[in-house]
Amino acid sequence: MVITVENVSKSFPGTTAPVVALRDATLSVSAGSLFGILGPARSGKTTLARCVALRERPDRGVVRYDGMDTSKLTGRRLWGAQRQVGVVNPALRPERTVAGNVAAPLEHMGVEPARRKQRVGELLDVIGLSRSGARLPSELSPGQQRRVAVARALATAPSVLFADDPTAGVHGDESAAVLSVLDRARAELGATVVITTRDADVARRVCDEVALLDRGTVVESGTLLGLLGKPGSQLAEAVLPPLTTPRAHLATYDRAVDVVLVGFAAVGALLPEASARFDVDFTTIGGGLTRLGDTPVARFRLGVEGQRADAALAWIAERGAHVSTPMYGLRDVAA
Known part of the structure; x- marks a missing residue:
């Protein structure tokens, strides 16, 4: 799915004046890419991701999915578009097993048990935890928990997967394993994957395309390899x-x-x-x-x-x- 963001602006109420999170943000995400939104804290990364994931309405501007203006969607049509988007939520349900957490979206949709079991098994294999389905989240490492959260977001086979700062609190080899799962989601499951991060190393390791945000403005965007020879490229300098x-x-x-x-x-x-x-x-x-x-x-x-x-x-x-x-x-x- 091709995602196009056109002049998107977003503000939130503040104590004395509105807080501007995005200023005329414009970018394009290629279908099947792993796209990174890179920037420091409070640069607008999460707000941009939520607007693109149809979890926030921009004040101005348009988000298009394969050319469709999502700002015109309401009711069941909006809900249908949102169902095409999986959002990684790192908070797992502690009382449910790994398999139970991954199955939760399918249960909500009313998928019959045999199909649920098959889909959960497929996703546990994708995230490298096929033998951990009966374990509880408390028995897993932080990196393993994050991988389970990715699998849960993929359960309904979304066209687009969003992960906000997917390696936060995860370090070393565990961080690499989380990024590998996101890459597999793109390469093997065909999802367009969008992540936010403050870490240029994350972008360097897995992203095809990147946008650099600073104080709500898209400073630069494009393919990493294409930006390497661009004079003065801040993204090239970062990676x-x-x-x-x-x-x-x-x-x-x-x-x-x-x-x-x-x-x-x-x-x-x-x-x-x-x-x-x-x-x-x-x-x-x-x-x-x-x-x-x-x-x-x-x-x-x-x-x-x-x-x-x-x-x-x-x-x-x-x-x-x-x-x-x-x-x-x-x-x-x-x-």
């Missing part, structure tokens, strides 16, 4: 390895450049091949390696020496590398 360069290194080289390499072939071979082909030396003086999902990405600050440096840099740019000249300021240069 790429940081660059710091000791001052003493700057005068050592003929010139310095920042290079972003994407993919196994580029990260592994492009710079050595350019060095041999054009007889130039590249020395890494900052940056490092990371991954965006399954794709390896490198950002290096390079010292370059050799008469054919310009030709070498043009050659790697023609093969997909993003090459730029660093702006040496306090953020880029270490004392």
Whole structure:
């Protein structure tokens, strides 16, 4: 399902004046993507997610599902649209087993017992807890509880799944397991998944597309891989390895450049091949390696020496590398 947000604004009553949560937010979520809404606390992430999930009505603007204007929906039509959206609620019912929690939405819908049991079994397998159906939530770790909450939200096979800060209070390998379940929901169950987070590492690990919010405004949005070469991209800056360069290194080289390499072939071979082909030396003086999902990405600050440096840099740019000249300021240069 394609989700389009057009100029959405939302305010809430305050003590002395309305509190503005969203200001003309505009973005597009591709069908079948894992979309991240990234921003600091009180940036409007949760409010935007609730508007997109049809749990809040915007004051102005439109949320469209596959082109349908949801602001015009009321009564049974609104309820029908809301049923297409699963919202992860981390609060499990403590008196019910894991299987009982996952089955609860199906019971509410009147799904017959045999079909409920089959669906619950499928979802427990998806979240990696197929042997824990008879356990109580109190017997699970925080990460396992969060995975059960995801399974419960998926029980009715929604087209869209929302998870507000899904790794809050979950750390390490357990956090990775929660993100893996959300990725499986997208890849194996066909849901369009939207998450909110303050953590750029979460976006880096699982998101295809991201929007950056600041004080209720969408500052930037797009695919992570597509934003890597965009000059001044705040999202790229947030997910790429940081660059710091000791001052003493700057005068050592003929010139310095920042290079972003994407993919196994580029990260592994492009710079050595350019060095041999054009007889130039590249020395890494900052940056490092990371991954965006399954794709390896490198950002290096390079010292370059050799008469054919310009030709070498043009050659790697023609093969997909993003090459730029660093702006040496306090953020880029270490004392």
